Amino acid sequence: MDYFPLFINLKNKPCLVVGAGEIAARKIELLAKAGADITVIAPEISPQVSQLKNTYDLNIIQRSFTAEDIHRQRLIISATNQKNINKLVTTTAEEHNIPVNVVDNPSLCSFIVPAIIDRSPIVAAISSGGASPVLTRLLRAKIESLIPPAFGRLAQLAEKYRGLVKEHINPPSERRIFWEKTLQGSIAELFYSGKETEAEARLKSAILNTSDTHQVIGEVYLVGAGPGDPDLLTFRALRLMQQADVVVYDRLVSPEILDLVRRDAEKIYVGKQKNNHSLPQESINELLARLALAGKRVVRLKGGDPFIFGRGGEEIETLVQHNINFQVVPGITAASGCATYSGIPLTHRDHAQSCTFITGHLKDNIVNLNYQQLVAPNQTIVIYMGLTGLDNICASFIQYGASPKLPIALIQQGTTQSQRVIIGTLQTMPDLIKNQDIQPPTLIIIGSVVALHDKLKWFHPEDKCTYE
Known part of the structure; x- marks a missing residue:
């Protein structure tokens, strides 16, 4: 372990940021979230840092860093591109035993700033020891996806009732089991879904009735x-x-x-x-x-x-x-996913100002749809479950006034590696698929937006496209 992981209380503590560029602004925001009293020293102040001045009550000193600037500081971050300044900051900080970080220069750091997952009061930090900051950010993104935004508020609720749980549940092993079930069960899910008052009421009831043997409802x-x-x-x-x-x-x-x-x-x-x-x-x-x-x-x-x-x-x-x-x-939904992966926008200023989703289930060997409405121009029609009735659908569109040359797309297993797109017209599509081995699920898109497929397609699973 190259670095000892440590969380420091910086609330109302003086901290120094040397530099005032875009990177310095990011470090300022991190320190501000921790409640630090921040001084910024730099000969030039970027617009980003200037905007943060009033938000975080920054003390901005517009000049170059000197060794005297470190007095009384609890922590220092140097975010400049000047090697001599960065070296001076580190040397001076080390002489006074002040933790120092020089951005993107591990050799000048006594501490590093990890990738942070903030669900206060729950905070997690990930570090590669400076070896690969990009890799730590990727790992953070994966963990972020597993932790609900309300996780921190749930922790505050647990803290609120720790004493009551300790009073009513013994021994400690049973308390642990109680919390495990609570923080992974229905009470937590109520909290995550925004029903925080109900979640708290059920938590309190569960604590006070731990000896009850009533049925647990999932x-x-x-x-x-x-x-x-x-x-x-x-x-x-x-x-x-x-x-x-x-x-x-x-x-x-x-x-x-x-x-x-x-x-x-x-x-x-x-x-x-x-x-x-x-x-x-x-x-x-x-x-x-x-x-x-x-x-x-x-x-x-x-x-x-x-x-x-x-x-x-x-x-x-x-x-x-x-x-x-x-x-x-x-x-x-399939309409959005399959259309997007096929390069077919469902709406487009030059083609369609509305989009209609319908189901193509057959009844008495016909598809009962309001064709008079569906053949209106400047719209996109998306048909779910319409493969079996496709011949009937194409014929009915033409019968009710749609152009036989109106583009139509049949998308097979959209968004997967088995995706296949068949492009035709209302007149040609029935013959196009007659001898094709079409594998459901399928989606049908009718409208002039289909003509954009060639230009906008980006997903190419072995380029499985068929045209009239």
Whole structure:
């Protein structure tokens, strides 16, 4: 270990920053967050530092650094590009046993500034000992994605009730178990979802009734898994997936996303596809309620977004009937994800000022849609689950007045490495796909924006594109 990790109390303590450029401004903001009394010395003051003067009540001295400037300082940071000044700062600081950091010059430092994850009062610091600052920032970004913004306020709540927990729960080992369950369970999730008053009330009740044997009710998280690419998951989705006891998922959830679920979680497949439902929707609703009533934390993992053709509202209604806590985590819907990965903007000033999402389910071998509205110009139409009825859709658009040459795109398994884009027109598309081995899920986009695909495409999984 090249450096001993240490947290220093700098509240109201005099600290010196030598230099007043962009980098110095970043260091000033860090020191200010710690409550330091900051003096800045530099012959030239950048606009960034000038803007910080009133915000943090900085003492700015506009001249070059001298050895006398270190008196009474508790900590010094030098952020200049002048080697002689940096060397003088370090030499003078060491003579007076004052911790000193020279930005991007480890050999002149007695301490280094780590990458910081600030969820005060919880603070984490990551360092490579100056070997690779970029690598430490990348690691910080990964950890940041796992720690909710409300984590610090949750810590303050725990601090508030530490005494009460100690009074009611003995021995210490049981207190540890109590806190582990509390800070990873339903009370914490209530807090993260903004129900802080309810979370505090339930925490207090749990402390005062620790000897009760009443049934523990779990909760359900409806999580949008997005269109397929794991990188499109939200931070909240990933966190809940990694703490779930049970994951109920459908066929639109890619294997790569399912691999991110907690390893020991029970996984229940309820895949739904045309004419082949492993479980009817009503049974899925009751399954979620039954698992939660058994005390499980349940993730209902749904492709795309739970509230866009995902039947999430129906599942929530059942949970409400059973008085079960739930969260809904939005996902990137297929329309947005597949269009973006295909280089097809859904709206564009020169092509479309509106966008309509519809479902293309067949009923009595026809697709019952308001074609008179859909063929209006200057709009984009996105059709979910429309592959089976595609011939009918194209013919109906033409019948109701759309140009046979209106561009149309069929996107297969969008955002994944199996993505394939077939570009045609309303007239040519049925023949284009007739002998193609199309693998669902698919999405259909109709509108002149499709013509922008060639110019704007950027995602190239082996360039699987077919044209008329």
